[in-house]
Each structure stands twice: as structure tokens, then as C-alpha cells.
Amino acid sequence: MTGIRTEPITINLGPQHPSTHGVFRLRVTFDGEEIIDAEPVFGYLHRGTEKLAETRNYVQIVTLTDRMDYLASMSNNLAYVRTVEKLADIEVPERAQYIRVISAELQRIASHLMATGFLLNDLGALATPLVYCFRERERILDLFEMLCGARITLSYMRPGGVFQDAPEDFWPSLDSLIGDLPHYFDELESLITSNEIVLARTKNVGLLTDEQAIDNSMSGPNLRASGVKWDLRKADPYEIYDRVKFEVPIGAIGDTFDRYLVRILEMRESVKIIEQCLEQIESGPIRANTPFFIRPPAGEAYAAVEGPKGELGFYMVSDGGVAPYRCKVRAPSFINLTPLRDMLKGWKMGDLIIIFGSIDIVLGEVDR
Amino acid sequence: MTKIISGSDLASSLEEKLPGCITESNEVDVWVSPESLLPVCEILKDPDGLDFSYLTSISAVDYIDSFELVYHILSMRNNYSGVIKCRCSSKGNIRGEPTVASVTGIWKGADLQEREIWDLMGIKFDGHPNLKRILLWEGFDGHPLRKDYLG
Numbered sequence: 001m002t003g004i005r006t007e008p009i010t011i012n013l014g015p016q017h018p019s020t021h022g023v024f025r026l027r028v029t030f031d032g033e034e035i036i037d038a039e040p041v042f043g044y045l046h047r048g049t050e051k052l053a054e055t056r057n058y059v060q061i062v063t064l065t066d067r068m069d070y071l072a073s074m075s076n077n078l079a080y081v082r083t084v085e086k087l088a089d090i091e092v093p094e095r096a097q098y099i100r101v102i103s104a105e106l107q108r109i110a111s112h113l114m115a116t117g118f119l120l121n122d123l124g125a126l127a128t129p130l131v132y133c134f135r136e137r138e139r140i141l142d143l144f145e146m147l148c149g150a151r152i153t154l155s156y157m158r159p160g161g162v163f164q165d166a167p168e169d170f171w172p173s174l175d176s177l178i179g180d181l182p183h184y185f186d187e188l189e190s191l192i193t194s195n196e197i198v199l200a201r202t203k204n205v206g207l208l209t210d211e212q213a214i215d216n217s218m219s220g221p222n223l224r225a226s227g228v229k230w231d232l233r234k235a236d237p238y239e240i241y242d243r244v245k246f247e248v249p250i251g252a253i254g255d256t257f258d259r260y261l262v263r264i265l266e267m268r269e270s271v272k273i274i275e276q277c278l279e280q281i282e283s284g285p286i287r288a289n290t291p292f293f294i295r296p297p298a299g300e301a302y303a304a305v306e307g308p309k310g311e312l313g314f315y316m317v318s319d320g321g322v323a324p325y326r327c328k329v330r331a332p333s334f335i336n337l338t339p340l341r342d343m344l345k346g347w348k349m350g351d352l353i354i355i356f357g358s359i360d361i362v363l364g365e366v367d368r
Numbered sequence: 369m370t371k372i373i374s375g376s377d378l379a380s381s382l383e384e385k386l387p388g389c390i391t392e393s394n395e396v397d398v399w400v401s402p403e404s405l406l407p408v409c410e411i412l413k414d415p416d417g418l419d420f421s422y423l424t425s426i427s428a429v430d431y432i433d434s435f436e437l438v439y440h441i442l443s444m445r446n447n448y449s450g451v452i453k454c455r456c457s458s459k460g461n462i463r464g465e466p467t468v469a470s471v472t473g474i475w476k477g478a479d480l481q482e483r484e485i486w487d488l489m490g491i492k493f494d495g496h497p498n499l500k501r502i503l504l505w506e507g508f509d510g511h512p513l514r515k516d517y518l519g
Contacts, residue, residue, distance in 0.1 A: 161494070236370035313440075335477060
């Protein structure tokens with residue numbers, strides 16, 4: 001093919017593209033079929049959450065956190081209320097901590113199911129695996145509806161506990177769901193894990209080494225898929241995570257398949273955590289006695305939780321008033337996009353979609 | 369549990385390697401002078417020394433008379449974390465655009481975070497490979513997270 005003049009071509013993927021799961025634009029430069037450069041462009045959903053937080057009191061901000069990672073509101077709530085509790089030195093009753101851990105783990109399962117379903121969607125297995133994933137997620141959302149009346153924007157947690165105790169019929173429903181979930185995962189895995197097409201498309205695709213992952217501040221399943229055994233629930237246990245036994249699954253080489261598999265294994269561990277919580281939980285108060293207008297002493301605090309997407313942290317500065325002086329979010333989806341360019345270089349258009357999909361970002365959190 | 373290295377411990381080990389780099393320190397925090405931010409971060413990341421291999425987050429706070437950058441860093445191998453702060457203000461014009469050294473050469477994970485800080489807080493990072501606005505569009509007037517920004 002000598003003598004033919006070629007030149008790179010730049011293509012815009014998005015912002016309105018079904019595989020970007022939101023409004024995300026990727027300026028990709030191709031040399032023939034091969035990606036030579038990729039530049040993420042985002043901010044289309046920027047609502048200024050951090051600025052809005054400066055004009056609201058500490059209870060009102062809970063509703064803002066729901067709208068960041070809208071597939072994992074519980075984890076957002078937990079990260080936020082934990083920071084306020086650290087800032088204002090609030091003790092949380094034990095029962096509230098158990099309920100929080102149960103709901104955060106349910107949320108992790110729901111979020112990982114979405115990630116898995118949409119990854120398969122991106123692979124071209126249109127809708128079938130996604131519907132399987134939605135079936136289980138639907139039951140989890142039903143449980144959330146029992147807890148707080150909402151399904152997506154939950155606002156269930158408050159600084160000092162949760163807003164109300166779980167109703168009586170919540171516990172039997174949770175029991176039956178926990179019994180069914182492992183079978184659901186088996187079913188899902190029998191469809192996907194040994195599927196020849198999935199293996200051909202995901203194995204050794206979009207590699208991210210452990211050194212790269214650490215250097216790029218990756219967190220969550222993406223970091224663990226690269227073989228780094230780091231989970232805040234184990235490394236720096238918060239709430240009651242030190243009382244439950246669970247494994248931290250890690251991937252072998254950090255390819256797209258590992259990122260998928262780590263999520264499946266994590267969901268199984270989450271079920272184990274919930275089972276142990278159900279054995280240990282006792283009755284008691286569910287909320288500390290805190291005033292509606294919390295006035296933390298002047299100072300600052302950083303607290304983080306292991307959210308479904310990664311380390312979700314809040315850095316808050318108080319000047320002693322009813323609203324925070326500064327409320328900064330360490331958003332895992334946002335920071336996980338850092339190595340995207342390096343991961344995409346050298347791959348083809350079809351691989352781009354699944355490599356990007358396997359990072360599992362939520363644009364509400366990227367743009368805040 | 370992740371051990372938190374106190375500000376005074378960090379200050380003494382940094383001061384040993386690079387005298388004069390610390391402007392202030394107490395039990396909790398340590399403030400690094402903006403000029404020595406880059407060498408300090410290199411010392412912090414050194415795998416044979418403190419081994420802070422992971423940059424958790426960079427935050428910027430507007431304290432009106434100066435801006436403060438807060439670096440949360442972590443050593444995964446030894447499971448301890450630390451906080452480094454850096455006060456910066458632009459010479460002459462207090463509300464201008466202060467410039468500090470970019471740490472992207474040390475921790476790549478700083479890339480998008482520094483762009484976000486430039487976009488929303490208006491702190492320039494010297495040596496950043498691609499310092500453009502990230503959440504707002506090019507041509508946007510002002511930096512919204514500043515305390516004197518009127519939206």
C-alpha cells in the first residue's frame with residue numbers, strides 16, 4: 001500500500017452517544033482504524049454542587065449528594081454524612097451503622113449490576129444481559145423504596161444516623177433477596193463469564209498495569225482489577241466493616257475482563273457482608289441527637305468511603321457557621337478518567353466503547 | 369486502620385532532607401512554601417523514603433487573603449496517609465491568578481484535578497501539559513468557586 005497518502009482523522013464521539021451513558025464527549029484521532037489520541041471533553045452536566053453546598057446547611061446538602069452519582073446515592077450519602085460526623089464529632093448509634101452498611105452494600109450490588117449490564121450492551125449483546133441485571137436491581141430499588149420512599153435520589157442518611165428505622169416488612173424482603181442473589185449471579189455468569197465472544201472481545205484489551213493504576217490515582221474495582229489489593233473497607237475500616245469477614249477480590253492483569261470479573265466477585269462479597277450484618281444487628285436508636293442546624297467547630301475534615309466506583313471522599317472546611325465554608329468532593333468517576341487516553345491508544349473504535357464502558361463512570365459525578 | 373502521619377512528623381522528616389521548605393507546621397498540618405512544593409513532593413514519593421505513591425486528592429480553598437492547596441497523599445504499601453498544604457497568592461494583586469508548580473510529573477493522577485482547580489478556583493499550575501478549562505467552557509468569565517465570584 002505504498003504511495004497512498006494517509007492522514008489522521010478526528011472523530012467526535014458524543015456528547016449524545018448511547019455508549020457514553022450520559023453526556024460525555026470524546027475527541028478521538030484515528031490513523032486508519034487505530035486510535036492515536038483521545039481527549040475527553042465533559043462538563044455538560046456541571047451544576048456547581050460544591051458551590052451550592054456553601055449556601056446550604058449540613059442536612060440540606062444530603063440532597064445534593066444524591067444527584068452526583070445517581071446510580072449510587074446511598075454511598076454518596078454515607079461518604080457525606082461521615083465527613084460531617086467527623087467534622088462535628090458526632091457519635092452514630094450502632095444500629096444506624098448496620099443499616100447504613102446494609103444499604104451501602106445493596107447499593108454497591110445495584111451499581112455493579114448496572115456497570116455489568118451496560119458493559120454487555122456496549123459489547124453488542126443488546127439488552128438481554130441488561131434486562132437480567134435490571135431484574136435484580138429492581139428488587140434492590142424496591143427495598144430502598146421501603147426504607148425511604150425514594151428509589152434513585154434517596155437522601156436516606158442524616159448526620160448522626162439514618163432518617164428513619166427500616167419498616168417491619170423490610171427485613172423479610174431483604175432476607176429473600178439475599179437468598180436469591182447468589183443464584184442470580186450464577187445465572188448472569190453462566191451467560192457471560194465463559195462466553196466465547198465476551199472473552200475474545202475483553203481478554204487482554206485495555207490493559208492497565210498496577211503501577212499505572214496507582215500513578216493515575218485510580219480507585220475502586222478499576223484499581224483492584226489491576227492487581228492492587230486496596231479496599232478502604234479493609235485498609236481503613238469505617239462504620240462496622242471491621243466486624244464482618246469478606247475477601248477483597250483482585251484481577252490478574254488489569255484488562256477489561258478483569259474489571260468485569262472483579263465487579264461480579266465484589267457483588268458476591270457484598271452479599272456475605274449483608275448476611276453477617278443481619279446476624280449481628282440489634283435493636284436500638286437509629287439517630288444521634290443532633291440539632292437541625294449543625295454548627296461544627298471551625299476546622300476541617302476529610303473522610304472517604306469505598307463507593308461502587310471507587311474512593312468517594314469529601315473534604316470539608318467549617319468556619320463554625322450553619323453552612324460549610326468549603327465542600328470539596330473527591331469524585332472517583334472523575335479521577336478514574338485520568339488514564340483513559342493511555343488505555344485507548346493503539347486500540348480500535350470497537351474496543352474504545354468497551355474499554356471506556358469498563359471504567360464505569362457516571363456523568364453526574366464526573367461533572368458535579 | 370490507615371495511620372495518619374502527623375504534621376510535625378512530616379515536617380521534621382522533610383526539613384531534614386530539604387532545609388527551609390516548611391513555612392509552618394503543627395500537630396495536624398504542615399505548610400510547604402510554594403517554591404519548594406515540587407522538590408518536597410519528589411521526596412514524599414521516593415519509594416525508599418516516605419513512599420507516598422498515591423495521590424488521593426487535591427483540594428483548593430479560598431481563604432480570601434490567600435488560596436490554600438491541600439494534597440491528601442497515601443502510602444499503600446505501609447498503609448499511612450498524610451496531608452500537605454501550600455498557601456499561595458499572586459504577588460501584587462491578591463485576587464489575581466497565583467501560580468504554583470504542577471505535580472503531574474510526579475503523580476499523573478493530578479492531571480484532571482489540577483485542571484479542575486484552575487477552572488473553578490483560578491490557580492495556575494506551572495508545567496501542566498494541558499491546562500485548559502475542564503468543566504466550564506473556554507471563554508467563561510471568572511472562577512466560580514472563589515468567594516468573590518458573583519454568579
